[in-house]
Amino acid sequence: MSTDLPAHRTSGIPLRHAVEALPPYVPGARTEPGARTFKLSSNENPYPPLPSVLEAIREGAGDTHRYPDMYATELTEAIAASLTQEAASRGSAVTVSPDEVVVGTGSVAVLAHVLQTVCEPGDEVVVPWRSFEAYPIAVAVSGATFVPVPLASGPDADGTLLDGRLDLRALAAAIGERTRVVAVCTPNNPTGPAVHRAELEAFLAAVPSDVLVLLDEAYVEFVRDPEAPDGLAVYAAHPNVVVLRTFSKAYGLAGLRVGYALARPDLAAGVRSVSTPFGVSDLAQRAALASLRAQDELLERVEALVVERARVVGELGAQGWEIPDAQGNFVWFGLGDATLQRGAEAREAGVLVRPFAGEGIRVTIGEHEANDAFLQVAASWRR
Numbered sequence: 001m002s003t004d005l006p007a008h009r010t011s012g013i014p015l016r017h018a019v020e021a022l023p024p025y026v027p028g029a030r031t032e033p034g035a036r037t038f039k040l041s042s043n044e045n046p047y048p049p050l051p052s053v054l055e056a057i058r059e060g061a062g063d064t065h066r067y068p069d070m071y072a073t074e075l076t077e078a079i080a081a082s083l084t085q086e087a088a089s090r091g092s093a094v095t096v097s098p099d100e101v102v103v104g105t106g107s108v109a110v111l112a113h114v115l116q117t118v119c120e121p122g123d124e125v126v127v128p129w130r131s132f133e134a135y136p137i138a139v140a141v142s143g144a145t146f147v148p149v150p151l152a153s154g155p156d157a158d159g160t161l162l163d164g165r166l167d168l169r170a171l172a173a174a175i176g177e178r179t180r181v182v183a184v185c186t187p188n189n190p191t192g193p194a195v196h197r198a199e200l201e202a203f204l205a206a207v208p209s210d211v212l213v214l215l216d217e218a219y220v221e222f223v224r225d226p227e228a229p230d231g232l233a234v235y236a237a238h239p240n241v242v243v244l245r246t247f248s249k250a251y252g253l254a255g256l257r258v259g260y261a262l263a264r265p266d267l268a269a270g271v272r273s274v275s276t277p278f279g280v281s282d283l284a285q286r287a288a289l290a291s292l293r294a295q296d297e298l299l300e301r302v303e304a305l306v307v308e309r310a311r312v313v314g315e316l317g318a319q320g321w322e323i324p325d326a327q328g329n330f331v332w333f334g335l336g337d338a339t340l341q342r343g344a345e346a347r348e349a350g351v352l353v354r355p356f357a358g359e360g361i362r363v364t365i366g367e368h369e370a371n372d373a374f375l376q377v378a379a380s381w382r383r
C-alpha cells in the first residue's frame, strides 16, 4: 500500500506488514445512475425485499436511536429452530441449539472472527484457490499465513470436466503442522461446482481433529447437485466443522449485512467474544427474522432463479460453451488472458460482470431480461 501522499497528509505510523501487503477486495462493478445496465457482477438476488420484510424494516426504523440486541437473541433462536427444521425435513434427527449459532455483519465478518478466534501469528490457513476473494484478506488480517491450493483442472478418467472443482485431496495434502483452518467453499465462488458427499467424507477423515474445517455454504439454497453433501449432517458428525451461511444471497438481504456461523458451543462462544459489539443492526435482525418467517416464499424465488440458471446454462451449451457445473447463482467462464477485454465488451453492451484478471469472468444469474442481455454478450464472445 505505498502512498504517493504529500508529507503533510501522512501519519508517520508504520502499518502492519500484513496490512501493507493486503490485496484489495474488488467489489463488483456498480451501475451508473441513469444508464441502462444490468448488474450481474456481485451475485446479488435480483428480487427486491418481500412486502412482509419491508414492513419489518419500516417498523424498526423508529428504534434506530437504540443499540440493537447485542446477541441477536430472537434471530439466533429462530436460526437454530429453522436449521433443526431443515434437518427434520430431510429425515435427519440433527438438532441445533442457539448456543451453536453466531451471527455477524455478513458471513464475511463471521469468517474473519472465526479466524481471529483460532489463529496465532504464523499459523497456516489452507484455502482452495481461485475461491472467494475475502479469504486471503481475512487470513492476512488474522495474522495467519494464506496457503492457496490450486483447483482441479482437465478431464478425469471418465472424461468428466474437472475444471473449477475443488481438489479436496490436494487440500488435505497441504495440511501441515501449523495448519489451524482449512476452507471448503461449496459451491465454489466464483467457479460454481459443489463438492460431493463421498469426497468430502474422505477429506474429513484425513483432516486432523484439531484443524477447523470451514464449510462455506453461502449458496447452499441454490444447490441441486444430487451428490452434494448435507452440510448440517456433516456438521453434526464432525465437531471440528464450522458451517457459514448468509442472508445475503438466497434471502436477498445483501444490503443489510447479516450472516452466521454454526459451531460447537465452546468455539461459538470464542467467536462471539471477538465479534464487534452490537454489529448486526436491529433492522438487519428484524429483516432476517421476517425472512425466516417468509422462507417458503423466498425459496420459491430461489427456485425461479435455479430455473433461470438451467435456461442460461442450456443456451450457453447451445452456443458451444463448456463451463463448470453451476450450483450457485452464477456461471463461470475461464477466459484466461482474454478476461479483461471480454469484461469491457460486456460493459459496453450494458451488462456488468465480474472479471478476475487473467483468470476468468463470473456472471450472476439475474432476472430473465438481464440473463437474455448477457446471453447475447456470451454469443458475441464466441465470434
Ligand SMILES: *Cc1c(COP(=O)(O)O)cnc(C)c1O
Pocket (backbone or CB within 6 Å): 043, 105, 106, 107, 108, 109, 132, 185, 189, 216, 218, 245, 246, 247, 248, 249, 254, 257, 258, 259
Ligand atoms: C457472498 C459470499 C459470502 C457472504 O457474504 P456476506 O454478504 O458477507 O454474508 C460468503 N462466502 C462466499 C463464498 C460468498 O460468495
